[in-house]
Every structure is written in structure tokens, then in C-alpha cells.
Amino acid sequence: MAGVIVYEPDDDAEVEGLPWAITFEASAGEDWDSFVCGPYERDEAVALAESVIVEGRGVTAVVEPLLPVRSAMDVLSTIDELREEVEDPT
DSSP: OOEEEEOOOOTTOOOTTOOEEEEEEEOTTOOOOOEEEEEEOHHHHHHHHHHHHHHOSSEEEEEEEOOOOOSHHHHHHHHHHHHHHHHOOO
């Protein structure tokens, strides 16, 4: 499935002012390594991703904010939170 997937944060997510990145991935039977581009402003990232999809095929673009992480503990804490959401989605 080719297209643009844009991360839409929850209302309480604090992504205002964060830089955004685009991950370009193979799709539709294509076989190549994905790569990340950025940082961009959100609207700039979405526009670039959409223009690539219009020009190419077999490409999926994922647009999402870059989270400021300063330590391994920040990463592990985020992973724990995400695991908890999957285990208890309520």
C-alpha cells in the first residue's frame, strides 16, 4: 500500500514546535531499505511526502514528530508507556 501516513497526535500530546521527520519505505512489492529525512516543520514534511508519492510509486511515507530524548532512560520510559497502552488500552 503506497501513500502518506501522517502521525496525528492526541489533543493532549505536546508536539507543537517539535521538528518532524519523514520515513520513506518500500511498498507494493518493492524491496529497498527505508530511510529517514528531516528535520522539517510539520506542514513542510507533509507537503514533501505528498509530492514524492505523487511522483513515484511503490513508496510509503510516514510523517511524524522527532521526540527530544536526552537519555536511554527517556527511551526506556517511553517504551514502557507504549507497552502499558497495548496491554491495557483503557
